[in-house]
Amino acid sequence: MASYVARRLAWLALALVGVSVLTFALGVLAPGDPAEVVVERRLNQPPPKELVDEERRRLGLDEPLVEQYVDWLGRAVRGDLGRSWLRDLRVSEVIRERMPRTAALAAAAAGLSVLIGVPLGVLSAAHRNSALDHLCRLGALVGASVPSYFAAYLLILAFAVEVRALPAFGFGTPAHLVLPAVTLALGPASTLARLTRSTVLEVLGEDYVRTARAKGLRSTAVFAHHALRNALVPILTVTGLSLGHLLAGAIVVETVFAWPGLGDLAVSAIKDRDYPLIQGFVLFSGLAYVLLNFAIDLSYGWADPRIRSERDR
């Protein structure tokens, strides 16, 4: 097990370096001059060439590309992600400030998606081809198909404008979390519902389930102890992947609900060509994905004893 963990951590480091190189390269290739953007923001009009040149020097953009990247990497491994060009704040501070908000939203959305998706999937599988099954599948299809911005506006219209039960925007209280979390949970919940249904149906056809039924176990016991437990591995995978995506920032939802998290930060950083912030965000997102995948991998051992003993060999 220890060597397995060590190998995965080594791959994690390599993955992060790869992601940072890719982001840096994309930034360099993207059209436009970030120094001009910075100065134009300050002046609010097309800037004189000499000011742009001065800003380019100040930001270190006149140095060779490899040198720029190596400088950045050297500081990043020491935890220094540099300063945002437009916000004049440390990148790590900005990410640290916003991360808890995105984490709260992601956790709420992930929790909701599991609480809604898994039971719906099980219900659907248990009553296969019934009216309930068709209804659940239709609901899952709609949930997966509706764009998140449309769902967001619809929920705001219904619950904030019409009923006035929940706030339309902002953050700070549990009430503010409801609409964005529900919006964000719709897609993953629908995916989970469909995946759970198909996985459970597959497991229900296995010999050991037939044996359990033949032995006289009640349906709930068959589902809980045999079917669901064996269907857990793919469910864990999808849940982990969606949580990684949520943690990296649900861009559309955060923008619509004025939820100042990492997704909202990513949008403004990209629009502003604020490269230190973009690099920092991508690095953080990569780290989140890789660590979550790692955690999911480890959880397989808990879910499936066969995997645990394979790793212990």
Added chain:
Amino acid sequence: MKVRIAIAFLLLAAACSGTDDTPSVQSGRTDTQAEALPFEQQTLTMATPGDVFITRNRNLLGMWPDNANICEPLLGINYDLQTANVLATKATFTGNNTFRFELRRNVTFHNGAPFNAEAVRYSFARIVDKQLGLTSFVGPDSVKVIDDFTVDITPTQPNLRLPEIIAHPNFSIIAPGTDPADKPVCTGPFEFVEYSPNDKFVAKRYENYWGEKAKLRQLTFRFIPDQNTRRLALESGEVDGVWFLPPQQAANVKNRPGLQIAPTPPGATVVLSFNLHGPEGYQLMQDINLRRALAASLDPKGLAETQWQGTAEVITTVSPPAVLGAGAASQVRSITGNLVEAERILEANGWRKGSDGIREKDGRKLSLVTPAQFDFEPESLQFLQAQAKRAGIDLKMEKAPDGAAYGQKINSGQWDVDVNYWNQNDGNPASIPSRLWYGKNTNARIKFTGAGEKFDKLVDEALATPDVRESARKSIEATKVLVEEQFAAIPLTSFPQIFALKQSVAGFKAHPSVNQQPWTSVYRTK
């Protein structure tokens, strides 16, 4: 409820939606006869497009672009876009590139400190240090204290438009020893209470203000980046007003019970400019006949009244007419809105319509690469495209994803026609003409848009006279050269900047320059 939910579908196409119900251009004033609420309830919450103090400049907290009336400059600009006294009572040109400012007396900062010449020196030193006033050419030693209530300001380069340029919130006067990035302490009718990044900015009435005290007890800005969410927040009652309502939503909002709109008078202009000195492949617009034809093919009235639902006005000048003085608009002849003339010019110059309706000549299609300022809404671009197509001109719109991409496209010279809007942020009548067409401006795009010696000479004269009225006259002459003689720019309309408010908000008068918006006269009614 079902009907309202069905409207959600319309929200998705809200940017394109329009109705036949065209509201007339408002004066931007909201007055009601209803009784005012008690002072304790005099609060106003405005939704603004995101936290600009993060995305723009924290050193201008509460000042620009969202102006909470906490800070004041020596001079401001009034509703006619003319310079007006604020913390200075007089500005005199004394020769040698120097202006003397006499300061208002009996003014105190929010922390009780007296406003005086030393405060002006301190403020300008900070402006120079933070590079907030680059266009003024004010340097570290430019401000000289003459006595407690008199300062001389001498820019480092000839700049006789100094008084008009410093009438911008960037040049706000702050209390010595304070840092506005942390907490702005100034002289305005409101004082700072709280700033929560990405959430809100709160100010309260300053009880010892030197001028007319604000009627509001508290003014709050809530930061909401999404324009549809801002509108929904207004409809849900969580905010009392919205900045920058999209013009396509104006009629819809105006017709809703309990809401009103207040478009600003012209303070920004929509202008088409041309690549007059482009590289190989981008030289079509060097032909003045093509520029004339494109100008004639466009109907700005349609843009203002139909596309923007009456919230904009047709203009003939590249600057908002008010900054050029009364009667300026009538001095520049309109060159647009004559489709027959457009077709005549094109036919006379050998451009024949092809089977797709686009004109051709010598095997070349009349197709013009048209980048548009990145935040220009696509529906209005399509409107202009459709108008040009009637004459057989193909405006190949290339909307850039962001400012950097747009800037790169323009600076590369690989374009023919540019669609842009320009804000009049100060009282300088030569400000907009000198930004894009003036040969002595060193920004990267001038080499493609420079309008030539005759225009440059007039702008030189507009910048070189200490008399702002003379400067305005010269700016009008320069505009005539640009628009009527050279067809180097096509002014279309003012750029609509619309406030939407609850009906209970009274006393609001939209300022043409949104960053100078005053809040003192606003109050809440029952």
